[in-house]
Amino acid sequence: MNQGRFITLEGGEGTGKSTQARAVANALEKDGLKVLLTREPGGTPAAETIRELLLTGAEEKWTIRTEALLFAAARAEHCAKLIRPALARGEWVICDRFIDSSRAYQSVSGQLSDSEILDIHRIGSEYLMPDRTFILDLPEEDALRRAAARDRGESDRIGGRDSSYHRAVMANFRKFAVDDPDRIRLIDASQSVEAVTADLVQNLDGLTA
Ligand code: TMP
Numbered sequence: 001m002n003q004g005r006f007i008t009l010e011g012g013e014g015t016g017k018s019t020q021a022r023a024v025a026n027a028l029e030k031d032g033l034k035v036l037l038t039r040e041p042g043g044t045p046a047a048e049t050i051r052e053l054l055l056t057g058a059e060e061k062w063t064i065r066t067e068a069l070l071f072a073a074a075r076a077e078h079c080a081k082l083i084r085p086a087l088a089r090g091e092w093v094i095c096d097r098f099i100d101s102s103r104a105y106q107s108v109s110g111q112l113s114d115s116e117i118l119d120i121h122r123i124g125s126e127y128l129m130p131d132r133t134f135i136l137d138l139p140e141e142d143a144l145r146r147a148a149a150r151d152r153g154e155s156d157r158i159g160g161r162d163s164s165y166h167r168a169v170m171a172n173f174r175k176f177a178v179d180d181p182d183r184i185r186l187i188d189a190s191q192s193v194e195a196v197t198a199d200l201v202q203n204l205d206g207l208t209a
Pocket of ligand 1: 013040041055071097099100101102103105158159
């Protein structure tokens with residue numbers, strides 16, 4: 001049986017990742033493919049418990065190193081128990097956030113380098129990498145407006161960080177797309193929902209054959 005494909009959606013807060021992950025999953029299912037839709041941090045009961053630990057409470061609750069290790073621990077569970085088995089069964093896995101979120105968010109403080117974050121990923125998840133990654137790109141004001149409407153003023157421990165933090169996260173994502181254009185594609189998320197979905201499906205070129 002063919003190995004499945006692993007697709008991830010990334011981007012800042014309020015860029016429409018979850019909506020688009022669902023829409024891409026639906027489009028692939030219509031084409032007769034078996035699809036697993038999942039998210040990070042989370043995806044398994046234990047990883048969802050780690051999500052709760054990470055996203056609630058005060059900013060100073062975790063050091064940046066602990067935070068990075070907890071994301072990697074949740075990911076290790078998710079990869080071992082859900083993502084790798086699905087890929088081995090030949091399924092397509094669509095994941096709302098993955099390793100590039102750790103690279104973009106946990107590197108902002110400067111305490112952890114990109115290669116250290118990737119080292120943790122090697123230890124936790126044997127360096128599982130997506131076949132294709134989409135970064136949903138939205139002007140800062142639009143993303144802030146959408147995130148505020150979604151969270152109704154109650155953003156989580158990381159989403160609530162200040163605008164310079166989120167600007168740095170987005171700059172990291174854009175740099176990843178420039179550095180690795182084969183895997184990582186930047187998608188204009190200011191288009192209509194339907195146009196973004198069409199753009200994503202079109203950018204699965206080379207994987208669907
Ligand atoms: P979300 O599922 O609503 O996008 O929220 C997850 C939050 O966690 C979001 O603020 C991004 C953050 N995050 C990281 O900082 N590092 C990671 O590796 C992942 C997966 C998420």
